[in-house]
Amino acid sequence: MPNNDSTQTTVDEILNVDEGDSEDESDIFEKPWLLEIDNVPDANRIVGRDDHITFLAKNLRKMRTNSVPDNVLEWGETGTGKTLVARHVCERLEAATAGTDSPIVTAYINPDPISTYTSTFRKIAEQVNAKAENPLDVPYQGLSAEHYRDQKLWPVVQQEFSGGLVVIIDEIDKHGEVNEVLYTLSRSQSKDDVDFPVLTIGISNDIEFKGEIESRVQSTLQPEHRTFTPYEEDQLIAILENRRDAFYDGVLDDEVIPTTAELAAEEHGDARRAVRLFRNAGEIADEEGDDIVTANHVLEADELVEVELFMEMVKGTPLSGKLLLFALTRLDRNNPEKEWFRTSEIHEVYQTVARDVEVEPKGYNRALELLNKHVTTGVLESKKKEGGDQGKFRSYSLQGDVESTRTGLINSTPELQSLMGW
Numbered sequence: 001m002p003n004n005d006s007t008q009t010t011v012d013e014i015l016n017v018d019e020g021d022s023e024d025e026s027d028i029f030e031k032p033w034l035l036e037i038d039n040v041p042d043a044n045r046i047v048g049r050d051d052h053i054t055f056l057a058k059n060l061r062k063m064r065t066n067s068v069p070d071n072v073l074e075w076g077e078t079g080t081g082k083t084l085v086a087r088h089v090c091e092r093l094e095a096a097t098a099g100t101d102s103p104i105v106t107a108y109i110n111p112d113p114i115s116t117y118t119s120t121f122r123k124i125a126e127q128v129n130a131k132a133e134n135p136l137d138v139p140y141q142g143l144s145a146e147h148y149r150d151q152k153l154w155p156v157v158q159q160e161f162s163g164g165l166v167v168i169i170d171e172i173d174k175h176g177e178v179n180e181v182l183y184t185l186s187r188s189q190s191k192d193d194v195d196f197p198v199l200t201i202g203i204s205n206d207i208e209f210k211g212e213i214e215s216r217v218q219s220t221l222q223p224e225h226r227t228f229t230p231y232e233e234d235q236l237i238a239i240l241e242n243r244r245d246a247f248y249d250g251v252l253d254d255e256v257i258p259t260t261a262e263l264a265a266e267e268h269g270d271a272r273r274a275v276r277l278f279r280n281a282g283e284i285a286d287e288e289g290d291d292i293v294t295a296n297h298v299l300e301a302d303e304l305v306e307v308e309l310f311m312e313m314v315k316g317t318p319l320s321g322k323l324l325l326f327a328l329t330r331l332d333r334n335n336p337e338k339e340w341f342r343t344s345e346i347h348e349v350y351q352t353v354a355r356d357v358e359v360e361p362k363g364y365n366r367a368l369e370l371l372n373k374h375v376t377t378g379v380l381e382s383k384k385k386e387g388g389d390q391g392k393f394r395s396y397s398l399q400g401d402v403e404s405t406r407t408g409l410i411n412s413t414p415e416l417q418s419l420m421g422w
Contacts, residue, residue, distance in 0.1 A: 035243060048232075120169075161196075167199070173206040186220040186221040240260055264277060310405055327349035343395070
């Protein structure tokens with residue numbers, strides 16, 4: 001029988017921190033926040049995006065001169081600097097107008113597959129009120145989108161940020177109701193009768209999503225389209241060199257940055273992946289008690305990054321959506337010769353998995369809807385196929401590595417952890 005007192009003592013010892021205790025201080029990282037994915041670096045750390053920064057700064061400056069700024073849609077692969085540029089310029093805009101007669105406020109929205117029209121305006125209202133001197137209470141639920149705007153958003157902008165509002169909507173292709181959101185924001189002055197500028201910056205990794213933006217939205221939004229190209233390997237090296245001071249002097253082997261840049265360049269010049277690899281390599285060295293971060297740590301980190309990226313992609317996905325993906329990984333493992341699986345096959349295995357974790361399985365139509373959302377986020381690929389006597393049917397295939405997908409699902413889903421005995 002286990003000794004609970006002994007176990008409790010061990011936990012208490014682990015959690016206890018004495019003043020001056022340096023046991024948990026890293027010998028690798030000096031400024032780890034420089035490697036956080038959401039960190040917006042200073043201008044001198046941003047590489048190869050001067051033209052986009054200059055364009056956006058000049059465009060947003062129009063808000064201060066009574067000119068009419070353009071709404072902006074940024075397109076490009078993951079990790080090409082779209083979000084970085086938008087957030088950097090918007091941070092500088094807020095700083096430049098703070099304390100003036102017409103301060104400008106910005107909000108950043110990163111939707112998930114279950115974001116709605118109403119929840120988007122609630123989040124905008126929450127962020128604006130968080131920056132206000134006299135904020136209003138923004139309830140989590142109970143108001144319509146119109147009420148969130150009229151009662152909780154526009155009055156605060158009018159009173160405290162008369163220079164206007166800039167809304168950044170990241171990954172617009174993941175938002176199921178983004179057309180309505182863009183349409184409403186673009187017509188705020190005429191529809192909601194506001195007398196300050198409201199500008200939208202939409203961001204997408206999916207260039208093909210341009211065709212999904214409705215003509216009425218294009219007509220009122222009239223966006224300026226900006227395309228971000230992948231980083232070259234030498235640019236990735238420069239990006240990492242600009243974050244070298246996240247580490248203590250002398251802990252980086254000479255091959256770490258070139259190896260990291262080379263791996264990231266293979267993935268369409270993804271700077272986000274490069275920074276994540278850089279950080280993870282240092283964490284592995286730290287955990288293993290090594291004094292130097294080497295290229296081998298980078299290669300080890302490369303395997304872990306796939307799992308992390310997948311977990312980000314399914315963040316906010318309902319449990320049934322994760323169980324459907326887990327069912328597909330089970331099919332994939334059990335049928336190594338097959339790449340594509342029909343909806344009916346996935347749904348059948350999903351029902352078993354759902355019951356195994358004591359969850360009532362969703363019906364076929366809801367499962368189809370959830371699978372299609374995974375196609376939207378890039379986790380799955382789908383195709384329609386003629387089935388002869390069986391008519392048309394839809395099949396799905398995992399976009400990423402099966403084992404990374406499976407591990408990411410288990411890591412992010414307590415119900416699957418219990419099922420697997422983790």
